[in-house]
Every structure is written in structure tokens, then in C-alpha cells.
Amino acid sequence: MTDIHALAGAYVLDAVDDVERAAFARHLDGCESCALELAEFRETAARLADSTWSVPPPALRTAVLAEIRRTPQERPGPAGRSGAARAGAWRRRLAVAAAAVLLAGGVGAATWVAQEQRVRDARTEAGAARDQAGAARDEAARIRAVLTAPDAVVRTDAVPAGGRVTVVASASRDEGVALVDGLAAPAPGRAYQLWLIEGTKATSAGVLPAGRGGGTKLLSGVRGKGLFGVTEEPASGSVAPTMTPLVAFAIT
Amino acid sequence: MTHGDSAGDVPGRSRLHAVPSAAPDQRAETDDLLRAVARGDEAAFERLYGLVSPRVHGLVRRVLRDPAQAEEVTQEVLVEVWRTAARFDPARGSATAWVFTIAHRRAVDRVRSEQAGVERTRRVAAGSAETPYDEVAEEAAARLERQQVRHCLDALTEVQREAITLAYYGGHSYREVAGLLETALPTVKTRMRDGLIRLRDCLGVELTR
Numbered sequence: 001m002t003d004i005h006a007l008a009g010a011y012v013l014d015a016v017d018d019v020e021r022a023a024f025a026r027h028l029d030g031c032e033s034c035a036l037e038l039a040e041f042r043e044t045a046a047r048l049a050d051s052t053w054s055v056p057p058p059a060l061r062t063a064v065l066a067e068i069r070r071t072p073q074e075r076p077g078p079a080g081r082s083g084a085a086r087a088g089a090w091r092r093r094l095a096v097a098a099a100a101v102l103l104a105g106g107v108g109a110a111t112w113v114a115q116e117q118r119v120r121d122a123r124t125e126a127g128a129a130r131d132q133a134g135a136a137r138d139e140a141a142r143i144r145a146v147l148t149a150p151d152a153v154v155r156t157d158a159v160p161a162g163g164r165v166t167v168v169a170s171a172s173r174d175e176g177v178a179l180v181d182g183l184a185a186p187a188p189g190r191a192y193q194l195w196l197i198e199g200t201k202a203t204s205a206g207v208l209p210a211g212r213g214g215g216t217k218l219l220s221g222v223r224g225k226g227l228f229g230v231t232e233e234p235a236s237g238s239v240a241p242t243m244t245p246l247v248a249f250a251i252t
Numbered sequence: 253m254t255h256g257d258s259a260g261d262v263p264g265r266s267r268l269h270a271v272p273s274a275a276p277d278q279r280a281e282t283d284d285l286l287r288a289v290a291r292g293d294e295a296a297f298e299r300l301y302g303l304v305s306p307r308v309h310g311l312v313r314r315v316l317r318d319p320a321q322a323e324e325v326t327q328e329v330l331v332e333v334w335r336t337a338a339r340f341d342p343a344r345g346s347a348t349a350w351v352f353t354i355a356h357r358r359a360v361d362r363v364r365s366e367q368a369g370v371e372r373t374r375r376v377a378a379g380s381a382e383t384p385y386d387e388v389a390e391e392a393a394a395r396l397e398r399q400q401v402r403h404c405l406d407a408l409t410e411v412q413r414e415a416i417t418l419a420y421y422g423g424h425s426y427r428e429v430a431g432l433l434e435t436a437l438p439t440v441k442t443r444m445r446d447g448l449i450r451l452r453d454c455l456g457v458e459l460t461r
Contacts, residue, residue, distance in 0.1 A: 006441045041452065052313070052421075
């Protein structure tokens with residue numbers, strides 16, 4: 001039983017966030033016993049609604065009946081969608097969920113939006129700016145490619161002192177995206193540094209801007225790296241972590 | 253979970269069904285109605301409305317705690333039931349569970365968007381407009397089911413009960429629940445799952461194939 005399996009209860013109670021919902025739904029796709037447990041939990045949760053009883057006002061009935069008369073129904077889909085089609089659907093949902101995290105407010109989102117803006121602005125500039133714009137556009141495209149990769153894996157963990165770190169990693173692309181959000185601002189002259197960890201060896205995956213409690217980073221070389229961690233370091237970054245990570249979790 | 257393999261089994265497509273339901277006839281009726289709705293049967297939708305709308309409204313209202321928004325969301329839920337009825341697959345559970353999965357999700361989505369500050373003012377403004385439709389028609393069966401749910405909730409440990417009711421009726425995420433109960437995140441996740449297992453067994457919800 002994997003850790004994600006423990007989310008079954010919270011999932012049925014709608015007590016998870018979008019990223020966890022997508023990750024769990026993905027897990028469900030390949031887990032028949034989970035699907036059964038989940039079906040039972042759904043029946044159970046529905047019974048909790050038995051204890052709520054409040055007849056809606058008659059006007060609501062009139063409004064609903066009028067609305068359904070002008071609302072077309074979805075036609076049933078082709079019988080027995082293939083596993084590949086289902087996987088495709090989950091993948092899109094996963095990408096949407098991951099993008100939602102990027103855009104959902106907070107520092108990570110601000111970075112993303114700022115970067116997109118930078119790409120657009122740069123397009124209107126000539127000459128010297130072109131290389132930089134190209135690099136930014138390239139990075140934005142790579143981030144998008146990771147989020148929509150067929151083998152993208154989403155892992156997220158809360159930082160005990162506050163904040164949340166999410167990593168979307170694609171082994172086939174050997175790249176990932178780290179979203180750091182809501183951490184306490186580091187002390188002056190210090191910054192959060194991201195690490196990819198393999199065994200006892202930590203490789204720097206970039207440093208967030210000094211004094212910032214969040215940001216988005218494209219990660220290169222995620223393949224074979226079991227763990228992702230975050231430490232607080234001097235603003236220029238360290239060669240190796242100088243403290244126990246504030247948060248560290250598996251990304252495969 | 254038992255697999256039907258006795259000689260008396262009806263051959264054909266396997267399906268899941270909850271047994272025993274507090275009101276098995278009503279369960280079958282709800283399933284049939286929803287399938288008719290999927291074929292565009294408006295009369296069936298009206299009957300389905302009569303069966304589920306008090307609980308949909310009750311649940312949504314309990315989660316949202318605001319009568320005006322509860323009516324809006326209840327309407328959205330019932331129209332979604334009409335629109336997407338073809339997605340209901342009786343092999344994967346009951347029509348009732350299908351409807352309340354939609355209802356709860358919609359209510360929670362509204363709570364979370366509202367927590368983002370969108371309609372907070374409206375909610376305050378609507379707070380005074382208490383509708384008189386609350387203290388209502390009680391069917392004997394409904395009362396019985398309520399008692400059973402309460403009895404089974406009482407049989408949970410305190411943390412299990414709190415975790416489930418804060419999430420289901422309060423619309424809280426498990427992270428918020430952990431904060432409210434001052435309990436570690438993994439513990440809350442586990443208690444939600446353990447609690448649902450105990451509730452499932454107490455309510456006699458069982459899926460057989």
C-alpha cells in the first residue's frame with residue numbers, strides 16, 4: 001500500500017487539493033482494489049447526506065425544471081473507452097491541475113505569469129533582447145512540456161514551518177518543475193536552494209531569488225534522482241546543503 | 253467482498269450494488285429514474301427531483317451555511333445531474349451515491365472559491381434572508397436513516413468523527429482539519445479512511461459483484 005493510497009478517505013470527502021486529486025485519480029487508474037474501496041466509500045459518504053434534509057423552496061423546482069428544458073444533455077460516450085483514452089484524459093487533467101497550481105495565486109504563480117509576460121514583451125523588442133527572449137520562451141515551453149508529459153509524476157509536501165513544495169517530474173524528458181509557495185521569507189542575504197538527491201549526494205537544482213519565500217524552477221536531470229529537498233543557504237547558493245532540508249520527499 | 257459464484261446467480265453482466273440499503277426499493281427506483289433521465293425523460297427527472305432534492309439542498313446548505321448560495325448551488329447540481337446523467341454507470345455504484353458525489357463536490361468547490369474572498373460580502377448580505385422551508389416534511393424512512401447515520405457516527409472515535417464531519421459537512425480540506433484538530437497530517441488522512449471503513453461497516457454498505 002503506497003502513501004497515496006492513504007488519501008482514499010480524504011479524496012472521497014473532497015478534502016484534497018487539485019494536485020492531490022489528480023495524482024490520486026491517476027493512481028486509481030491502475031488499482032482495482034482501490035476502485036472498489038472507493039466505490040464503497042462513495043456509498044458511505046452519500047449516506048452522510050441522509051442526515052441533512054431541507055426541502056428547497058418551490059421556486060427552485062420551477063427554476064430547475066425550466067432550466068433543464070433548455071439544457072442539452074451529454075450524449076453517452078462510445079462504449080468501453082480504451083485504457084489509452086482514459087490515460088490521456090487523466091494526463092490532461094493532471095496537466096490542468098498542475099497548471100492550476102502554477103496559476104492559483106502565490107509567488108510561484110507570479111513567477112510564471114511574469115515569465116509569460118516577459119516572453120510577450122520580449123517579442124516586441126529587437127536585436128539584443130532576442131537571445132534572452134528566446135531563452136525565456138524556451139524555458140516556458142519546457143515547463144509546459146513537463147506538465148503535459150505522459151509520464152509526469154506529481155509529488156507535493158507541506159513544509160512543517162509553513163508553505164508547500166510541489167514537484168512535477170518527467171523521467172522521459174529528464175526534466176521537472178518545482179513550485180515553491182508560501183515559505184517564510186529567508187533572512188536578508190539568504191535564499192532557498194533546491195536540491196535533487198541521489199543516495200547521499202545532493203546536486204543543486206537552482207537557487208530562488210534572495211529573500212523570496214517562493215518561486216518556480218525548471219529542473220534538469222531528474223532521472224534517477226529519488227528525492228527533492230529545499231534548504232536555506234547564502235543568496236549565492238552553496239555547493240552542498242549546509243543544513244538538514246526543510247522539506248524532502250520522493251519525486252519518482 | 254463476496255464474489256457471486258453460486259449456481260443460483262443470474263448470468264450476465266456483473267454489477268455492483270449496495271446491500272442492504274435502508275430502503276432498497278427506493279434505491280432501485282432512484283437507479284431506474286436516473287437511467288430514464290439519461291434518455292431525456294423529463295417526467296423521470298421530476299420524480300428524481302422529488303426524491304433527492306431535499307437531501308441535496310440539505311447537504312449543500314449545511315456545507316455552505318448560506319441559504320441564497322445553497323439554492324444557487326442546489327440548482328447547479330440538479331441541472332448537472334440532468335446534463336450528465338449518461339455518465340452514470342450502475343455497475344460502479346448507486347444513483348444516490350452518484351448524485352451526492354456531484355452535490356458535495358460542487359458545494360466544496362463553492363466554499364473554496366468563496367474562501368478566496370469572492371462572495372463573502374454577498375454571504376453576509378444574504379445571511380438575514382432565512383427561508384422558512386427548513387423545518388420540513390419528514391418521512392419516516394428519512395428519519396430512520398438519519399438515526400442510523402447518527403448512531404454510526406457516534407460509534408467512531410472522536411478524532412475519526414471530527415475528521416469526517418469537518419470535511420464532509422464543513423467542507424474543510426484535510427490540511428484545515430489537521431489545523432483545527434491540532435493533529436498531524438498523516439494522522440488525519442488515516443483517521444478519515446479508518447472512519448469511513450467503520451462507517452461503511454456500521455451502515456451495512458457493501459458492494460458485491
